[in-house]
């Protein structure tokens with residue numbers, strides 16, 4: 001029921017994004033001049049939350065949505081049934097017409113992710129997974145790659161929207177070290193949700209990033225795990241959805257090899273009190 005609804009809602013969101021992409025896009029900024037947002041991000045989030053509230057009634061479920069949080073709504077994951085939503089993951093891509101843009105909708109109960117749907121709009125691929133029930137792309141089962149040799153891997157990372165020189169230096173130093181292991185290649189689609197689905201289908205072996213948010217990765221987290229992959233913190237500890245740090249990989253051999261090279265830098269938790277952000 002929850003899954004069907006998430007799927008139905010993601011289809012509505014995708015139609016809206018595709019339609020909006022055909023006319024002129026007015027761009028605004030959030031935390032920095034490269035952290036972009038559009039009216040479409042805001043409208044699509046309202047559509048998603050509105051249709052979920054219509055179904056479940058006001059006050060029964062909680063919502064963590066990228067644009068609502070940007071407008072001051074809390075970003076705290078409680079035990080209550082909670083939807084975690086990125087209406088347009090890959091907003092920069094959307095603005096530039098770079099063809100990877102996804103809608104990401106996840107559902108958690110008691111802080112446990114139960115269901116995720118990532119709809120890659122322009123490729124027309126709907127990825128979905130329910131805890132314990134496998135992962136699918138357009139209804140076909142998907143599975144991570146079985147590569148264990150890092151020298152035969154493709155790794156994804158992104159540089160996010162924080163451009164402070166010391167962070168950028170660490171990001172590129174990590175990428176340089178990983179590239180020179182050597183791996184077959186380094187990639188990045190510009191949407192964390194899609195990157196995770198690429199891990200889940202076996203197109204790449206891993207995706208890691210410091211600075212992502214819970215709404216970028218919540219749905220992808222269910223999909224990667226249900227496709228047989230793993231999630232870890234960038235220091236090798238357990239994955240924490242609110243920590244803004246994540247390594248997703250096909251297996252722990254690949255994950256741990258990458259973790260050896262990651263230069264960690266601080267990122268305020270999604271659920272940090274405002275004065276700590």
Ligand SMILES: O=P([O-])([O-])O[C@@H]1[C@H](O)[C@H](O)[C@@H](O)[C@H](O)[C@H]1O
Pocket residue numbers: 066086088089090091092158159160161189190191192193209211212213216
């Ligand atoms: O802002 P947005 O386009 O929804 O999300 C961004 C994308 O997922 C990008 O791939 C990642 O590198 C950033 O960290 C995210 O913020």
Ligand SMILES: [Mg+2]
Pocket residue numbers: 086088089090192215216
């Ligand atoms: Mg996003």
